[in-house]
Amino acid sequence: MPRLSLEQLGDLARRALLRAGADATMASTTADALVYADARGLASHGVTRVAQYTAHLSNGRADGNAQPRIVASKGGAALISAGSGLAYPACALAVSEAVVRAHEFGVSLVGVTDSHHYGVAAFHLAPVGVAGMVGLALSNSPAAMSVAGGKRPLLGTNPIAAVFPRPHGIPLLIDMSLSEVARGKLMIAAKDGKPIPLGWALDAEGVPTTDARAGLEGSMLAMGGAKGAMLALVVELLVTTLTGAALGFEASTFFVNEGNRPRMGHAFLVVDPGALAGRTVYGERIETLVAAMTDEAGVRLPGERREALAQAASVDGVEISSQLHEKLIELAG
Amino acid sequence: MPRLSLEQLGDLARRALLRAGADATMASTTADALVYADARGLASHGVTRVAQYTAHLSNGRADGNAQPRIVASKGGAALISAGSGLAYPACALAVSEAVVRAHEFGVSLVGVTDSHHYGVAAFHLAPVGVAGMVGLALSNSPAAMSVAGGKRPLLGTNPIAAVFPRPHGIPLLIDMSLSEVARGKLMIAAKDGKPIPLGWALDAEGVPTTDARAGLEGSMLAMGGAKGAMLALVVELLVTTLTGAALGFEASTFFVNEGNRPRMGHAFLVVDPGALAGRTVYGERIETLVAAMTDEAGVRLPGERREALAQAASVDGVEISSQLHEKLIELAG
Numbered sequence: 001m002p003r004l005s006l007e008q009l010g011d012l013a014r015r016a017l018l019r020a021g022a023d024a025t026m027a028s029t030t031a032d033a034l035v036y037a038d039a040r041g042l043a044s045h046g047v048t049r050v051a052q053y054t055a056h057l058s059n060g061r062a063d064g065n066a067q068p069r070i071v072a073s074k075g076g077a078a079l080i081s082a083g084s085g086l087a088y089p090a091c092a093l094a095v096s097e098a099v100v101r102a103h104e105f106g107v108s109l110v111g112v113t114d115s116h117h118y119g120v121a122a123f124h125l126a127p128v129g130v131a132g133m134v135g136l137a138l139s140n141s142p143a144a145m146s147v148a149g150g151k152r153p154l155l156g157t158n159p160i161a162a163v164f165p166r167p168h169g170i171p172l173l174i175d176m177s178l179s180e181v182a183r184g185k186l187m188i189a190a191k192d193g194k195p196i197p198l199g200w201a202l203d204a205e206g207v208p209t210t211d212a213r214a215g216l217e218g219s220m221l222a223m224g225g226a227k228g229a230m231l232a233l234v235v236e237l238l239v240t241t242l243t244g245a246a247l248g249f250e251a252s253t254f255f256v257n258e259g260n261r262p263r264m265g266h267a268f269l270v271v272d273p274g275a276l277a278g279r280t281v282y283g284e285r286i287e288t289l290v291a292a293m294t295d296e297a298g299v300r301l302p303g304e305r306r307e308a309l310a311q312a313a314s315v316d317g318v319e320i321s322s323q324l325h326e327k328l329i330e331l332a333g
Numbered sequence: 334m335p336r337l338s339l340e341q342l343g344d345l346a347r348r349a350l351l352r353a354g355a356d357a358t359m360a361s362t363t364a365d366a367l368v369y370a371d372a373r374g375l376a377s378h379g380v381t382r383v384a385q386y387t388a389h390l391s392n393g394r395a396d397g398n399a400q401p402r403i404v405a406s407k408g409g410a411a412l413i414s415a416g417s418g419l420a421y422p423a424c425a426l427a428v429s430e431a432v433v434r435a436h437e438f439g440v441s442l443v444g445v446t447d448s449h450h451y452g453v454a455a456f457h458l459a460p461v462g463v464a465g466m467v468g469l470a471l472s473n474s475p476a477a478m479s480v481a482g483g484k485r486p487l488l489g490t491n492p493i494a495a496v497f498p499r500p501h502g503i504p505l506l507i508d509m510s511l512s513e514v515a516r517g518k519l520m521i522a523a524k525d526g527k528p529i530p531l532g533w534a535l536d537a538e539g540v541p542t543t544d545a546r547a548g549l550e551g552s553m554l555a556m557g558g559a560k561g562a563m564l565a566l567v568v569e570l571l572v573t574t575l576t577g578a579a580l581g582f583e584a585s586t587f588f589v590n591e592g593n594r595p596r597m598g599h600a601f602l603v604v605d606p607g608a609l610a611g612r613t614v615y616g617e618r619i620e621t622l623v624a625a626m627t628d629e630a631g632v633r634l635p636g637e638r639r640e641a642l643a644q645a646a647s648v649d650g651v652e653i654s655s656q657l658h659e660k661l662i663e664l665a666g
Contacts, residue, residue, distance in 0.1 A: 076409045077439025077608035106410025107602075109440040111609050134575065136567075149631045154622070162567045164574065174567055176560050224557025227509045230635060231564075234469075234495045234507055241497065241618040242467065244610035249625060269440075269602070275410035276444050277577035285574040289487070292582060298482045302563060 002325045005317040010035040013047045016331035020054035021064035022086065029088040036123045038320070039313035040306040044184050045120045048324055053086060053117070054331055055257040062086050062116050062261070068093045071113075076105035079243055082115035084261045090115055091124040091266060098270040099131045106275030111243035112266040117141075117254050121161030122175045122306070128270055129163040129171035132279070136269040137161040138235045142262060143248035145179055146219045147233055148226040151206025153219040156248035156264075157183070158235035166290070167283035173303030178232040179220040186212045186220075239265035335658045338650040343368040346380045349664035353387035354397035355419065362421040369456045371653070372646035373639040377517050378453045381657055386419060386450070387664055388590040395419050395449050395594070401426045404446075409438035412576055415448035417594045423448055424457040424599060431603040432464045439608030444576035445599040450474075450587050454494030455508045455639070461603055462496040462504035465612070469602040470494040471568045475595060476581035478512055479552045480566055481559040484539025486552040489581040489597075490516070491568035499623065500616035506636030511565040512553040519545045519553075572598035 004012075014031035022030065030053065038046030056062040066085025070078055070093075078097050082090030094110040101108035118139040128135030141156030161175040181200050189196050189212035198208050201215025209215050222228030240247050245265025252259025273282035293299045320328075337345075347364035355363065363386065371379030389395040399418025403411055403426075411430050415423030427443040434441035451472040461468030474489030494508040514533050522529050522545035531541050534548025542548050555561030573580050578598025585592025606615035626632045653661075 072609055072611070074605075074608035075438030075440070077604065079609040105408030105438050105440075107408070107438075107440055107442040109602075109604055109609075113610065134571070147626050147629075147632055148635075149633060150626065150629045151631075152629060154625055160564065160567070162570075164570050172570070174563050176563060178560075180557075222557075223560045224513075224555075227511075227556045228561075230507050230509060231493065233635070234493070237495075237497050237505070237619065237622065238467070240622070241615045242604060242606055242609045244614040244618065247618070247622055247625070269442075271410065271442055271575060272407075273575055275407035276405055276412040276442075276575045277446065278405070281577040282574045285577065285580070286570065289570065289573070289580055292487055292580070293480050293483065296480075296483045296485060298484075299480055300482060302481075302566070 001319040001321055003317050003319045004325070006035050006039055006313060009038060009047055009318065009320070012328040012332045013050050015333065016050050016054050016328060017057070019331065019333045020057040022057055023065055026064060026066070026086055026089050029092055030086050033088045033119050033123045037120045038318050039310045040120075040122075041309045042120055044182065047320065047328060049117065050331060051327055052254060056116070057086075059257055060261075061252075061259055070097065076101045076108040078108070078110045080110060080112045082112055084114050084263070085116065087112070087115045087118050087264070087266070091118070091268075094266065094268050095124055095127050095270075098135075098268045099128060099133055102133055102270040102272045106272050108270045110268050111239065113243040113245040113263065114261075115245065115264045115266060116262055118159070118264060118266055120175065121159055122163070122173050122303070124268065125161055125163040125173070129165040129173070132165050132273075134165075134271045134273060135163045137266070138239050139266040140236050140239050140245070140248050140264055142251040142253045144183055144220045145222050145229065145232055146202065146206070148229040151202065151219070152249075154247070154249045155229070155232045155236045157220065158232040160231070160235060164286060166286055170303060170307050172286070172290075172301060173306070178222055178228050178235065180223045180228075181220075183216075183220055186215050190216055239267045242267065334652040334654055336650050336652045337658070339368050339372055339646060342371060342380055342651065342653070345661040345665045346383050348666065349383050349387050349661060350390070352664065352666045353390040355390055356398055359397060359399070359419055359422050362425055363419050366421045366452050366456045370453045371651050372643045373453075373455075374642045375453055377515065380653065380661060382450065383664060384660055385587060389449070390419075392590055393594075394592055403430065409434045409441040411441070411443045413443060413445045415445055417447050417596070418449065420445070420448045420451050420597070420599070424451070424601075427599070427601050428457055428460050428603075431468075431601045432461060432466060435466055435603040435605045439605050441603045443601050444572065446576040446578040446596065447594075448578065448597045448599060449595055451492070451597060451599055453508065454492050455496070455506050455636070457601065458494055458496040458506070462498040462506070465498050465606075467498075467604045467606060468496045470599070471572050472599040473569050473572050473578070473581050473597055475584040475586045477516055477553045478555050478562065478565055479535065479539070481562040484535065484552070485582075487580070487582045488562070488565045488569045490553065491565040493564070493568060497619060499619055503636060503640050505619070505623075505634060506639070511555055511561050511568065513556045513561075514553075516549075516553055519548050523549055572600045575600065
């Protein structure tokens with residue numbers, strides 16, 4: 001498999017996005033986010049998405065000239081429209097606004113509407129940690145999971161992410177979708193003709209299935225059963241009712257070229273520890289918990305492994321398949 | 334089993350709390366919260382707790398004369414100290430502050446430190462829904478669950494609750510702990526000498542167990558495995574680092590009379606939909622999702638069942654065991 005430096009990978013992605021109609025800022029911000037994912041072992045959200053994004057830019061599902069802008073604002077709260085562009089420039093503006101407002105008002109919540117594929121939340125949250133703030137990030141996505149007791153997919157897989165900076169050491173970074181497993185695992189099992197464990201998916205009739213193809217036509221199950229489905233509902237409500245974004249079931253899947261403008265919603269909550277118990281208390285509390293965690297063999301601090309991968313990738317680059325490499329070269333022109 | 338009106342139940346609880354040293358406000362607010370739980374079928378957080386609370390008031394684990402007060406404040410953020418009193422007056426002050434601040438700044442986050450047993454989060458959030466605001470409530474509790482990959486209980490069962498008011502109809506109300514099951518289920522199984530399913534608990538060595546007694550000496554498992562444990566970590570960090578409250582493993586269990594002042598932490602996030610996409614959009618989005626949910630047979634709106642129980646209980650009262658009734662009469666003096 002070809003091994004590329006992160007610069008080479010980012011350059012291919014950026015050129016492909018420019019060629020498909022993204023403006024310079026959208027192309028470079030998006031390329032940075034995709035490389036961030038590949039460097040951290042999150043290939044499903046890395047440059048493999050370039051073909052999808054460029055197809056959506058070409059056929060109008062995303063607008064390459066969209067300029068994210070603030071459409072509502074009051075104290076610590078603000079709403080950003082991504083203008084149906086790719087998500088990354090809008091998320092960058094939202095987080096930057098959220099950090100400024102948390103400095104001024106102690107806490108901020110900035111929503112994003114009319115957006116596209118959210119990507120890796122940790123990328124968006126990184127500047128929050130750098131600013132010494134606590135951050136939470138939420139998003140919906142095209143419907144993949146049913147609500148508790150339901151059969152039809154109504155909710156996205158609705159990731160929850162959080163960053164907690166430390167006085168010394170890299171921030172704690174938690175980032176997870178609320179589905180039991182990623183949809184990609186069903187796609188691989190379906191391709192290989194292999195069964196899936198019960199608990200991953202329901203078929204179109206709402207019956208638990210071990211048939212990957214049936215699961216893809218049905219819905220993914222939430223992590224933690226009914227409780228996880230309830231959490232996904234909370235996320236769905238927060239990122240749509242406050243922002244006006246589309247509900248998961250109103251958006252066409254990202255995995256096809258044709259379809260509507262997905263109009264997805266995101267939300268970023270930022271809190272300044274200085275506005276509550278203060279930074280000294282904050283630092284003491286987080287280090288006390290970290291010390292108790294690392295005292296146990298087998299416990300890894302969240303974000304630690306990804307950061308080590310990123311360090312290695314910055315030196316060694318990352319491997320991608322020949323097929324993906326050729327596709328990127330073709331799209332970059 | 335004796336059936337008592339909600340008024341009778343509340344009166345017994347209030348008198349018992351007063352007799353154990355709670356001041357008038359703490360006694361009545363706490364009694365209201367316990368009756369709220371009993372009326373909604375949540376007996377584990379109802380008047381059955383009176384014996385525990387009065388024991389803690391008598392032996393100094395809770396201070397009956399504590400006055401909750403604002404100890405830090407900036408814009409939308411504030412911190413309340415419960416002063417080691419029972420949690421309810423401090424939570425009421427926190428939510429009232431959070432609603433006022435969300436009106437002014439669009440979003441607010443009010444933390445509570447030096448608190449006690451959190452009770453049913455929905456009780457705290459009710460005024461948020463009445464104010465037409467969106468609310469989230471978080472808390473930790475004495476350690477019961479291990480972190481992902483760990484064996485020792487470090488984290489509370491760390492409930493997450495949310496309220497979303499509707500333009501017409503009762504608010505959507507989601508309220509869950511992050512453990513797979515409540516610790517009470519292990520207590521019942523241990524008492525009955527029955528095995529528990531795998532996935533509920535680990536023994537003291539961190540090995541999954543079907544032995545309820547071994548589970549009680551070990552740790553509860555999070556809902557959704559490692560993902561649920563990560564969510565519990567996020568909640569634990571939010572309610573301790575921002576507030577200075579005790580971590581779960583620093584607090585003695587509530588289930589014994591002796592022990593330390595638990596110094597638990599809570600946090601309330603309140604958002605004014607009017608500050609983002611506006612109330613018209615908010616109402617349209619929530620009703621669109623509700624319509625899609627109720628279109629499916631078998632889907633129940635969160636909060637609906639509890640509200641129906643509360644309606645019935647306000648007319649018919651609730652049944653409690655003779656043993657509990659006698660205990661309450663004894664404690665009420």
